[in-house]
Amino acid sequence: MNTDLRPTRSDPALLVAGLWEAVFAGDEHTATRLVLRALDDGLAPESVLLDVIAPVQARVGEEWAANRMSVAQEHAATAINDRAVAALSVHPAARTVARRGRITVACVDGEWHALPARLLAEVLKLRGWHVDYLGAQVPAPHLIAHLHRTGPELVALSSSIATRLPTAHAAITACQAVGVPVLVGGAAFGPDGRYARLLGADAWGADARSAADQVQHGPLPRPETGHQTIDDLPHLDDQEYTLVTRTRTGLVRSVLHGLEAAFPTMREYDDLQREHTAEDLAHIVDFLATALYLDDVDLFVDFVTWTAAILTARGVPAHSLPPALRLLSDELKDFPRATRILRLAYDGQATTIATATATATARNHP
Known part of the structure; x- marks a missing residue:
């Protein structure tokens, strides 16, 4: 790592690059030293916070989503950025x-x-x-x-x-x-x-x-x-949000059992794999409940699209999402708003998968 970087008032991009390198490496000492040196060199504390530390932290999230950082690495990087903020807060340039x-x-x-x-x-x-x-x-x-x-x-x-x-x-x-x-x-x-x-x-x-x-x-x-x-929020009068929230555990259990029946290979999952699958299903139910609370279909559809991208980045077949959405819809067949939201998300994922399959087929058989 190049620890001789000397960021100047006019070049916060240099500091961003150096801070990212230190954060990604888990090097708290270098990260803090870069921030304090930037303040010594005259970069305004607010600019260090918002033009340097904030974009580095945003990149931490992006790298985690792309599966280029583990959860542990993401937590460590965030902790280092937090320590950098703490160091900045006691620097003479930040005293107000x-x-x-x-x-x-x-x-x-x-x-x-x-x-x-x-x-x-x-x-x-x-x-x-x-x-x-x-x-x-x-x-x-x-x-x-x-x-x-x-x-x-x-x-x-x-x-x-x-x-x-x-x-x-x-x-x-x-x-x-x-x-x-x-x-x-x-x-x-x-x-x-x-x-x-x-x-x-x-x-x-x-x-x-x-x-x-x-x-x-x-x-x-x-x-x-x-x-x-x-x-x-008058749409909450239908009680769909309340009932989905109250039955969250049972919904996750039922959908998990349904997936195991549909995909026999899941029966061979070890405890950790089952736990991760249950966590993913719980997130789906939680976002569905939130979409019901806000009466916003796009929130859930966007979440499912994001989840598919996260699963793909981690080598998990996203084709398991539509069956999970269908099984959840079956469980909530008496909930009109919930089934509409799930149907739209299902249709979107089914279309995406069909398009990807057709594209792959065309590439393999020109």
């Missing part, structure tokens, strides 16, 4: 006086991907806000207790995984009920913030920089204390 108001930054309950929230918290500190960063997986009752105790001007909630959106909705409503406006961000809320609007958030930030800009441009109006939004 909290001359603005108070903001709470937290991840919704069940959300373990804390680095996006940490980046926002550090950017807000650099811009002069008094920030209470609560970290990953903050239960709503504890969050509300904190708000009562500290009285912030704003809560910034982060979520990267869409299946946490029902929990995020509860947290948004609870914060607003005690008179605190909510800004949300993270991949879970959609690239255009559509789910932020649907769930009643007061503001949405596409990334840490845009979120911090919104906060800086003016205070969000405080919700009326005790106000509760009623019937904001």
